[in-house]
Each structure stands twice: as structure tokens, then as C-alpha cells.
């Protein structure tokens with residue numbers, strides 16, 4: 001695989017980052033993930049907008065211009081012949097002798113790579129997933145997409161060990177989000193419910209796209225937080241993310257959702273999303 005590292009395209013085994021990189025030492029870095037389907041980047045403008053917001057929130061300068069970012073993505077896709085998978089971008093504050101206080105004027109380290117992966121029509125999308133409920137132990141600025149992900153790493157490992165596919169995290173009696181996804185439920189009166197954006201969750205790009213699709217297709221929408229009990233009583237549930245699109249949730253904790261199979265509204269949103277993603281691609 002050819003990766004990108006600070007201005008150079010190189011075989012992955014030749015890419016090098018200093019052990020004094022602050023991303024490595026402090027998690028002082030941000031990242032983005034864009035899906036590639038049929039050789040095309042999905043919702044990439046939303047992802048690059050969020051990358052700029054994450055960098056601004058941490059006062060890390062853009063490592064290259066937005067146009068160069070897009071060129072790097074295109075070049076990585078071409079060199080790796082990526083038709084389906086993801087492109088990962090990471091920008092750290094840069095390297096300096098280890099000190100919590102960072103000096104001004106560091107040069108960011110910018111790396112990017114592709115991962116070939118089947119994203120559409122996966123078993124999870126066809127059959128749905130189970131999620132456990134777990135306390136949200138992360139820091140308070142979850143709206144910034146930082147590489148500091150230990151909360152999610154440990155929660156997801158525990159969920160797997162306990163026989164679940166993933167987790168929904170809970171704070172103050174309300175679901176925040178999935179370990180790497182936005183949580184949605186559908187109520188008995190067919191309303192699509194998801195938490196409003198705030199510092200408590202990452203503002204999902206796929207969430208944004210799905211909310212737009214709800215509007216386009218006349219689905220009723222409530223942006224409000226919901227409790228684990230309300231989620232377990234919902235008629236349908238699903239998660240969204242760049243790499244999982246719209247994925248049904250068929251069990252929350254020890255409770256089956258609906259009849260324990262993906263529901264009809266979730267199915268519709270799945271196909272609206274894929275249609276929109278593939279929209280302008282010739283067959």
C-alpha cells in the first residue's frame with residue numbers, strides 16, 4: 001500500500017513519524033475518515049469541513065490547503081486503486097521535546113492512508129447489530145474528532161467480550177452515541193429521533209446527510225436526546241457513520257428492538273443513503 005506522510009507518497013513500510021510526535025505522546029491530533037464507494041468519495045465536503053473545525057478548536061494550523069487535501073485523497077485512491085473502502089487523514093500538532101505545554105509554531109505532522117474494505121451491503125447492514133449500554137467515560141469535548149480514543153477502544157472491547165457487536169454510551173441517563181457512530185431510534189408514531197449536536201457527541205457527517213434525506217423524503221424528525229429505556233422500547237433503531245452508512249440495531253442491552261430484525265424505515269433510509277451516495281456515478 002502507498003501511504004502519504006508529510007508531503008511524500010511512499011510504501012507504508014518506509015513512512016516514518018518521530019517518537020516525539022505529540023499525537024503519539026499525548027493524543028494531540030485530530031483525524032477524519034471518508035468513505036469511498038464505486039471509486040467516489042462520499043460526503044467528503046462535510047468531512048473536510050469538520051477536519052478544519054477540529055484543527056481550529058485545537059489551534060493546529062491546516063497542514064496543506066483544502067485543494068491539496070483533496071489532491072492527496074485523489075492520488076491515494078488512484079495509487080492504491082481503491083474502489084471501496086476508506087481514506088484516513090490524521091494531523092497532529094507536530095513534534096517537540098515532551099512537555100504538556102506545547103511551544104508555538106510547531107509544524108503539524110500530516111499522514112493519510114487508504115483501507116480497502118467492503119462498505120456496502122455488509123452482513124451488519126443486512127442483519128443488524130447488537131449494542132450494549134455502557135457509561136460514557138470520555139472527556140467533555142467529544143465534538144472535536146481527536147485521536148484520543150481510549151474510551152471507545154475499551155468500551156468496544158468490553159462489548160465484544162460480553163457478546164455484543166458494539167456499545168451505545170450513556171451519560172446522565174441519556175444515550176450520547178455509539179463508540180464510532182451516531183445513535184438513532186424510531187418511535188411508535190414513526191418519528192426519527194437523534195440527539196442534537198453539542199459538545200457531548202461528535203457531529204456526524206453521515207448523521208447530517210441522513211437528516212437531509214429525512215427532510216427530502218418527508219420523514220418526521222425529532223432532534224432530542226433519549227434514554228436507554230426509550231431506546232429499548234423503540235420500534236426501530238440504527239446507527240450511522242462514514243464507514244457503516246446506515247446500520248440497523250436489532251438489540252439494545254438484553255432487549256430485542258421491534259421483532260428483532262431490521263425495520264422498514266431503517267431499510268428505506270439505508271437505500272436512500274446508498275442512492276444518494278452513488279447518485280452521480282455512471283453504472
Ligand code: PLP
Pocket residue numbers: 033177178179180181182201202203204205206207240241242243
Ligand atoms: N460518533 C463518534 C464517536 C464517531 O467516532 C463517529 C465516526 O467515527 C461518528 C459519531 C459518526 O461520524 P461520521 O458519520 O462523520 O463518520
